[in-house]
Amino acid sequence: MNAAGEALRGVLFDKDGTLFDDHGWGAVFSEAAEIAAKGQSMLVPEMLAAIGYDRATERFAAGSIGGAGNTFDLADAWLAIAGGWERQVLVREMDALFTRLVPLRFPPVTDLPVLFSALKNRGLCLGIATNDVAASADATIERFGLDGFIDFSAGYDSGHGAKPGPGMALAFCAATGLAPDQIAVVGDNRHDLEMGRSAGAALNIGVLTGTSAHDDLAPFADHVIESIVALPALLDTLREGETRHSM
Missing domain, CATH: 3.40.50.1000 (HAD superfamily/HAD-like)
Known part of the structure; x- marks a missing residue:
């Protein structure tokens, strides 16, 4: 058998x-992107697009970083656009945010x-x-x-x-x-x-x-x-x- x-x-x-x-991830990642952008809010749409998020449909592309990746994948995608962080520091900041928000939002x-x-x-x-x-x-x-x-x-x-x-x-x-x-x-x-x-x-x-x-x-x-x-x-x-x- x-x-x-x-x-x-x-x-x-x-x-x-x-x-x-997991539809709440769009809002969570939007908050995270604002933090990662360090005041460069004009970069947030590009940062969200880079992880596969479509603001018009409020959906993530299948297999995208936003849909399936981990925080290091996220950090690498965003650092390539916004910079301004040490990789490990940004990962810790994002993980703390996710630990606080995800259990409440999903x-x-x-x-x-x-x-x-x-x-x-x-x-x-x-x-x-x-x-x-x-x-x-x-x-x-x-x-x-x-x-x-x-x-x-x-x-x-x-x-x-x-x-x-x-x-x-x-x-x-x-x-x-x-x-x-x-x-x-x-x-x-x-x-x-x-x-x-x-x-x-x-x-x-x-x-x-x-x-x-x-x-x-x-x-x-x-x-x-x-x-x-x-x-x-x-x-x-x-x-x-x-x-x-x-x-």
């Missing part, structure tokens, strides 16, 4: 765009305690892997009362590397005692799915609640669903198919 059936024992989720509505895409409780009742270990700073992930987990459901969480600065590298997925496996072929990775961006594939995850599942469309994710995903709300039904379908196949 493969991990599409009963052998699946863990699910590693991306955070923003997957578990949480609502869950569904009732996460209900969903996570149902998944835990299936015997699944649950984790979060984000290219956001780890402190922001931790603050979000605490704010929404998810501590009792999450077995692992990591940000780009947790020491496992950033997505699309495999480090966070492999660290999830190490923390839970699972093998890569026992886990599913769920995310709204190709970086999430590339992480899962490079780690050897059994299932890579794309969701459409973030910055990517179906065609952006399909080449990298085993399955694409509308949102994590559909995850239990997908797992049931896969299990039923495996059961029929083995009869």
Whole structure:
């Protein structure tokens, strides 16, 4: 039996765009750009465009720095335009801002305690892997009362590397005692799915609640669903198919 059936024992989720509505990033990055510009407000539109943000649609391009990158990617893009900072200082400033604002601005895409409780009742270990700073992930987990459901969480600065590298997925496996072929990775961006594939995850599942469309994710995903709300039904379908196949 493969991990599409009963052998699946863990699910590693991306955070923003997957578990949480990430449309608030436009406003957050606008505030961050004003800080990074150091009074050169005329540069802010160019800075936002450089990370893939379209002010007219209030959307990020799939795979863009704003949609999938980490704070170092952000800092490098903005320093090339505005300058005026030491790279590490700007990264610290931005991470502090994100840790303060993101848990307050980004609502869950569904009732996460209900969903996570149902998944835990299936015997699944649950984790979060984000290219956001780890402190922001931790603050979000605490704010929404998810501590009792999450077995692992990591940000780009947790020491496992950033997505699309495999480090966070492999660290999830190490923390839970699972093998890569026992886990599913769920995310709204190709970086999430590339992480899962490079780690050897059994299932890579794309969701459409973030910055990517179906065609952006399909080449990298085993399955694409509308949102994590559909995850239990997908797992049931896969299990039923495996059961029929083995009869």
